[in-house]
Amino acid sequence: MSASVHHVLTVLRDSFTHHALSTEAGELESHAVDKGPLEHWQVHAPLAVVFAESAQDVQKLVRLSAEHGFPVITRGAGTSVSGGANTTAGSVVLNLTRMNRILAMRAEDEVAVVEPGVINADLNTAAAEHGLMYAPDPASYRTSTIGGNVATNAGGLRCAKYGVTRDSVLALDVVLADGTLIHTGQATFKGVAGYDLTSLFVGSEGTLGIVVGVTVRLRHLSRHTETIAAFFGELTTAAQGVLDIGRARVQPAITELLDHRTMLALDEAQGSDLAQRGNTLLLIQTDGHGASIEAEIIRKVLSGLGAEVSAPGSTESERLIELRRHARGDGIVTEVRVGEDVAVPRSRLVDYIRAIEDLAEEHQVQLKVVAHAGDGNLHPTFSVPSSEIEPLAGPEPSAQDRESDDDGASSQTVSALSRLHAALDGSVRIALEMGGTITGEHGIGTYKLRWLSWEQSAEVIELQRSIKNVFDPDHRLNPGRAIL
């Protein structure tokens, strides 16, 4: 242990109670990485983990960071799939999950004020008592925190109708890099005083300040929803169905598209027979007072295209939506996979899926696709069998180390990873060529930094750097992510 590390640890122990500070090896390891792919990342265990219980704790840590020069990696539940919470060398992790109080639930104003560690599902449970909901619903909603959702501007299934996290955040309390606590935004639905600092913090992945309080807008929890499952013989027809629903001027709360391989994977995991019933599955949910009218229009539109459409009141459709929410396949250990998160104009859905199917074939990688089809946000998952490469889960040597150190197995290793990366790179390029973006809702984190300059011009990259320098000139807050 170097003298400076020793000094930082001494200072931390002097400042935080035993309960609030951990340097235990297992804790450090579990805080070193999140749920993102690791093959581009050099894992460093943090020096320590601080479990803040108040904004004052956060301010204290940030001031120590300023004084002693260590980076602070802020973390909620660590559910980022982009490496947004991976630690960097010599850093201290700030864990906000103990700041999990709902400070206010103002049902008449349809507004709540929460600490950043509140779990998305817990806020929804509390809001539901008042007939309200917090709309953004990332797949991780049962475990991810509102603070983490704010950091990544998280999306979810309901976004085409209800917007993303940014659209539900009215105001923020933020600890700046010098320890100052500021308040941005307003508690009202509208407000245009000064620059929109609130939106600037949302999605900035903790690189501009540490969010310690969030004022959110709630929405009406629908008393009635209708869910439709529609099986199509062809992907093309299913995508046409999505556009035709729009043309019928129906805005579903949820419009999920599952390709055939996703259906097969669900069948394997659940013992269902989805893949026998069609090539592509659309799962659609309508809500609000017009839910039944809208569902009826949708059933008619999709039946007209030849789909096998579930009857009104089908309970299978409801169950399929829940399955879809948890369709990441994290349990599967026989393959190494990277889930992508591009978005394209939704009229290009078919073109995009066709193009990446070709890509998968070209590079001999497996591909399955689910899409939030209503907003053109796709999650293609590319994978190669684990048997072809070293396991990638958990801390590991960097790719560089591995290449130089490995023995005869390395040519196959490099080859499988290279194929995977070639497919990923290609899928991102195609999304950009179609007028899309490299990340619809997961964020850049550390994993997607290498693609950012494909989307952003040098001038935009430079502007972002200048903004970072205004907020965090010493680059101590979540350095090395979100921007180049």
Next chain:
Amino acid sequence: MSASVHHVLTVLRDSFTHHALSTEAGELESHAVDKGPLEHWQVHAPLAVVFAESAQDVQKLVRLSAEHGFPVITRGAGTSVSGGANTTAGSVVLNLTRMNRILAMRAEDEVAVVEPGVINADLNTAAAEHGLMYAPDPASYRTSTIGGNVATNAGGLRCAKYGVTRDSVLALDVVLADGTLIHTGQATFKGVAGYDLTSLFVGSEGTLGIVVGVTVRLRHLSRHTETIAAFFGELTTAAQGVLDIGRARVQPAITELLDHRTMLALDEAQGSDLAQRGNTLLLIQTDGHGASIEAEIIRKVLSGLGAEVSAPGSTESERLIELRRHARGDGIVTEVRVGEDVAVPRSRLVDYIRAIEDLAEEHQVQLKVVAHAGDGNLHPTFSVPSSEIEPLAGPEPSAQDRESDDDGASSQTVSALSRLHAALDGSVRIALEMGGTITGEHGIGTYKLRWLSWEQSAEVIELQRSIKNVFDPDHRLNPGRAIL
């Protein structure tokens, strides 16, 4: 004319055609101010007006501005009611109204790309051909431009359901202070690559860059709407009705509250009898496939509170909504008035209106109130009879000049204006005390600068200054507005 002014004009004449440049006195005068109150403003005619027809024209002017050090005041239709387009000394006005092309209408993607000078209503007309609408609908929608709407993050009647301008802007093309043209955001509904520069530009009142292209999200134009007029004996009951509609989980597209004095003013202008039929009027519109169901629930809720509620299919209600859209009373020349734009948590609507009624009485000023009640955004208009003060319309000497120059009438002048300002100041303070904001949708402009530090902390003000310095270090783009 000073040598430097002469030089600037020579340079402009060398750079722009006669058609694109005006130094004609009437043109300069009409470009000196917008529709905001002027009593705090020293009016300066600009040196010239440049009518840009392309991003290249804008870049050319901005580069000349950088070279020769003159400020550029960018302007759309000049409908700001906050003095956002008022000119400063030695400035050149950049008029963008000729950049009025709709560049793309991608109906299947529900996206359009427009130049900044496109009139809000024209975009809506074009979108309507595809069954779509551009949702933000400021009262000025027939004349104001999308660029101006973006600059102020304009609101409107439909915001509680469909969001404000920021929620409809996906991407921007912006000319920076050094003439660089950048693109921010993405053409898809979702996108989280890097910092949200798009939202930072929206509402920044042209102080960070000049928007020359706007990619907007369109929404479904409802095929069916229902409009309800409900007359209440008491303001309190009407406000309760707004909350009860929320509690019934109905989200109307429009929820306007008109107080008795507004009803009287409409009667006077239109020959109607609204004021005899109740003390407070709620105008509500539902849309979408559930419009009839929702309207039925609303009628039941409001009838239950004792309101006189219009029958289904009432054409009067539709007409009243249109009247409300144009209720600013600009034509009335017998009073000097300032329309306010605060927002409060909507559960405080009654408290707020009661408090400013007391305030109006205390300061002996007239008050009428309309509110976008669904989102707590109020437009109280305070006025004093013109007979008590000098007319304030059009360019005029500053308040300071007037005070020192005026003869015996000045004591009455000061007195009436002082009363008006005391009431305005009080109304703003009360909104803040209730957890509200000084501006819901009109922007700070130049007129509300004096209130900004009441809402924002010194640290937030400083952060905004630092951001301004990143984008426009020489303060040549719309200086002296939006931030302190």
